[in-house]
Amino acid sequence: MNDFIFKENELYCEDVPVRKIASEVGTPLYLYSLATLKRHFNVFDESSKALNSIVCYSVKANSNISLLHFLFKMGWGADIVSGGELFRAIKAGVDTRKVVYSGVGKTESEIEFALEADILMFNAESLSEVFLIDRTAGRLNKKARISFRVNPDVDPKTHPYISTGLKKNKFGINIKQAVQAYETAAKLPNIDIVGLDCHIGSQLTEISPFNDALKIIKELLFKIIAKGMDIKYLDLGGGLGITYENEMPPHPSTYINSVKKILEGYKGQVIFEPGRLIVGNSGILVAKVVYNKNTGSKNFIITDGGMNDLIRPALYEAYHEIVPVLKREGPRLKVDIVGPICESADFFGKDRVLNPVEEGDFIAVFSAGAYGFSMSSNYNSRPRAAEALVDKDKFYIIRKRETYEDLIDKEIIVNP
Ligand SMILES: *Cc1c(COP(=O)(O)O)cnc(C)c1O
Numbered sequence: 001m002n003d004f005i006f007k008e009n010e011l012y013c014e015d016v017p018v019r020k021i022a023s024e025v026g027t028p029l030y031l032y033s034l035a036t037l038k039r040h041f042n043v044f045d046e047s048s049k050a051l052n053s054i055v056c057y058s059v060k061a062n063s064n065i066s067l068l069h070f071l072f073k074m075g076w077g078a079d080i081v082s083g084g085e086l087f088r089a090i091k092a093g094v095d096t097r098k099v100v101y102s103g104v105g106k107t108e109s110e111i112e113f114a115l116e117a118d119i120l121m122f123n124a125e126s127l128s129e130v131f132l133i134d135r136t137a138g139r140l141n142k143k144a145r146i147s148f149r150v151n152p153d154v155d156p157k158t159h160p161y162i163s164t165g166l167k168k169n170k171f172g173i174n175i176k177q178a179v180q181a182y183e184t185a186a187k188l189p190n191i192d193i194v195g196l197d198c199h200i201g202s203q204l205t206e207i208s209p210f211n212d213a214l215k216i217i218k219e220l221l222f223k224i225i226a227k228g229m230d231i232k233y234l235d236l237g238g239g240l241g242i243t244y245e246n247e248m249p250p251h252p253s254t255y256i257n258s259v260k261k262i263l264e265g266y267k268g269q270v271i272f273e274p275g276r277l278i279v280g281n282s283g284i285l286v287a288k289v290v291y292n293k294n295t296g297s298k299n300f301i302i303t304d305g306g307m308n309d310l311i312r313p314a315l316y317e318a319y320h321e322i323v324p325v326l327k328r329e330g331p332r333l334k335v336d337i338v339g340p341i342c343e344s345a346d347f348f349g350k351d352r353v354l355n356p357v358e359e360g361d362f363i364a365v366f367s368a369g370a371y372g373f374s375m376s377s378n379y380n381s382r383p384r385a386a387e388a389l390v391d392k393d394k395f396y397i398i399r400k401r402e403t404y405e406d407l408i409d410k411e412i413i414v415n416p
Contacts (some may be wrong), residue, residue: 004284005035009327011364015393018286018325022362026304026401027288028385030373036282037067041074044274047253051260053270056100058238059085061275061370064387066398068092079273083110100271102149104170111136121145123197125172125236128350130185137190146185147195147235150178152216154203156209159316161403165200165213175220182224193229198219199237200275205249207258212264221266234269242280244367244382245319276370283369285310289361299335301357304341307346308379310365310372314345322349325362341380381407
């Protein structure tokens with residue numbers, strides 16, 4: 001986070017005062033540091049070279065096409081979960097032969113789009129899906145490269161809403177049915193089996209669930225290779241956690257070296273799908289203090305940013321560090337930092353002890369680069385925030401603030 005730092009009493013993003021950008025662009029505002037993004041890219045990219053691997057950035061973490069463009073330009077591919085993400089990735093210049101497609105509910109038109117784009121492989125999550133991919137490929141006179149996403153039934157020890165590799169989760173196929181699924185798929189005329197895939201969850205802060213899952217997957221890998229399947233790609237998903245508060249997640253090189261050790265003897269390529277790790281701490285959400293409010297029992301800072309802009313606290317009870325952009329002298333106060341939305345879950349932080357803020361000041365919500373803007377909505381008819389990217393002493397608007405007109409742009413009044 002050293003690109004978001006205080007110089008004297010003022011928060012900077014690289015060489016630009018956050019206050020300057022927020023005053024010019026308005027709030028709420030997502031602000032990204034290119035230096036941080038580059039650093040995270042480099043750490044993972046360097047670490048991944050320990051193995052013969054392809055890195056497919058998980059587009060859903062932050063799908064702004066400017067950030068995507070940077071990562072694709074540096075040679076990474078994309079992990080997508082919808083036709084819309086494929087469209088974005090193509091617009092941002094992805095090499096479609098480095099695109100893997102995850103998700104339990106791929107529709108026929110999405111499958112068709114991905115086949116036309118000639119993506120690297122579909123990470124299929126059910127046999128029904130493989131049957132549909134086979135029929136669609138046949139109709140288009142194409143062959144579809146697939147892997148099965150296998151659910152190893154390992155507890156990732158993360159928030160239940162972002163755990164995906166337990167047998168009660170909807171994701172992947174049951175590991176006990178995997179061999180049979182591969183044998184069935186191998187008989188289909190338009191399917192080319194090329195991979196095996198696994199993704200057990202997000203914001204993992206320990207290495208042991210990764211290792212446990214990989215050992216289980218490895219056993220299956222060699223079993224299906226022995227059955228004659230040509231597994232060129234072993235996709236290990238994403239999920240490495242980041243520091244929001246005081247978590248100490250494993251370093252990417254620790255993780256990748258342990259993958260390398262466990263995979264001894266595997267000749268194919270490994271695919272990684274990092275998301276949060278790359279963008280999470282590259283971005284902050286800046287909001288303006290609209291009111292200071294004291295209800296007699298509690299102090300509230302009410303900002304012009306809300307849960308529609310950043311839903312993680314409401315959805316996962318996620319912790320985000322919050323600081324006033326301008327550090328003022330005075331007694332620190334225990335406050336809840338909340339938004340204007342008509343929901344009690346509309347908060348960014350509770351019972352935080354902050355330096356005093358005045359109405360009109362800005363606050364920064366840290367670690368908001370992943371699952372921030374990409375999960376934002378228009379709830380309460382709030383135009384979505386602007387996004388800006390800082391590079392040293394310059395900043396660029398990479399998504400304009402939505403307008404009121406945008407809110408009703410697709411709507412039609414009828415008088416039946
Ligand atoms: C969300 C997701 C990722 C990225 O997860 P992070 O925790 O952001 O690294 C990777 N692969 C799949 C299949 C996903 O659903």
